[in-house]
Amino acid sequence: MKKIINDPSAVVDEMVKGLVFAYDGLVEQLPDTNVVHRKADKNGKVGLVSGGGSGHEPSHAGFVGKGMLSAAVCGEVFTSPTPDQILEAIKASDEGQGVFLVIKNYSGDVMNFEMAKDLADMEDIKVEYVVVDDDIAVEDSTYTAGRRGIAGTVLVHKILGAAAEEGASLEELKALGDKVVSSLKSIGLALSPATNPEVGKPGFEIGADEIEFGVGIHGEPGYRREKLQPSASLAEELVTQLKKEFNWQSGDSFALLINGMGATPLMEQFVFTNDVHHLLQKEELDLAFKKVGDYMTSIDMEGISLTLLKIADSKWLDYLNAPVTTIAW
């Protein structure tokens, strides 16, 4: 393992401190926690909190700021944060109108966030939540019942963050969140595994000339291994899988997110983007919003994921395009 770290078990603590120092105009760390909270005026809107295991940077702390998340809870690497920390994030984010949680669908995350909701209930803070399960690759996985939550989660942050900023109520955010999640699908592939610094060795083995379709953001198994092939073929496989899910019609409107897994250069991400563009052009889809880059990574995994969000309401595009002040959007 070759990494710029000190004690592997201190990685998350030290990362949070570095991040908060670098962006001290935007965010602060809540005392005795690894919660990153935005420095913004409180004006009686619903708070938006997300989080999960670390190792997916810039998710989620990179999306804390005005117009997006109120706070992000950073768990240990690939490990859900505990309810007491989530509760602190909820308390700091409550401006009197309650707090909305965005949870990725992993059993540990769901349990710990639900537990935090119960603890907040005991303190009379209203909490609602949505569970994001956008990864169409496999049903049931190492850490998940149902489908996993991956890069599409960032679009959920953006849309709900803009809606909250506009003054949406907790109930309105719940309805919007459910609708967005049901219109959101992603799928990824990996060229090489991530190495969790606390484990010290790669999360899985794969041949130098192999790729795996459908790998999860913690290195969970995907659905098929093949020999490495040109970007255009990889793009075709992922687009074909998404097409089966959406059953789209020519003219349908979509938001597109192409996401690097941590160690795939932007050069390759844009080559892949070019291929996806050609394929979706042939399908005559209206790509009303586009974004490319590292948003939901898996430490140092080489790979990429493709997310499409079917735009069911033109208001969603306004939310996606609304200005924000965050580290990473």
Added chain:
Amino acid sequence: MIKVETAKKWLDLFIEQLLENKVYLSELDTAIGDGDHGNNMARGATALKEKLAEKEYDNLTDLLKDTGMVMVSKVGGASGPLYGSAFIEMAKAAKNDEQVALADLLQAGLDGIQKRGKAAQGEKTMVDEWIPVIEDVQNNQLTTEKVDEYVEKTKPIKATKGRASYLGERSIGHIDPGAASSGLLFKTMLKAGVADE
């Protein structure tokens, strides 16, 4: 009525047993999970020992609530929220009824576990330990042997919930680690004399 001193004794014994069985519980978990159950529970036990030494408890609710909070914040994984929910729901039950009977208290704990983990009986989880134990407490016939027997009975079950469900058929023949740690909870409950009050 459960006296706070007796409940405190119960927790002290439970902590002791968790520390003593750290390796055993992790071995059980290595067979069908991710191998950290013993370490996680031992970490919680150590933190709980410190917490309980900090103050004198004069009511059951505070004792159970603090125990629950230490479990959720220190144990981690799935066991943290599951045991945490159990103790916090038991704290709520004790708050609502100071004279709460042991069976009702444990039932509140089980409700908390099932609400959190969404597991039913027969899915090879700690629920398979809690359900028959509560029945026996109700009928005043719980013994240490029965506690062990219910733990052993999780062996032939095929896991359909939790991490072990990923193994399917291969989970058969192994004791569920969560049921085993719950077994320690109930054996120490008997030893402390909570059931006699």
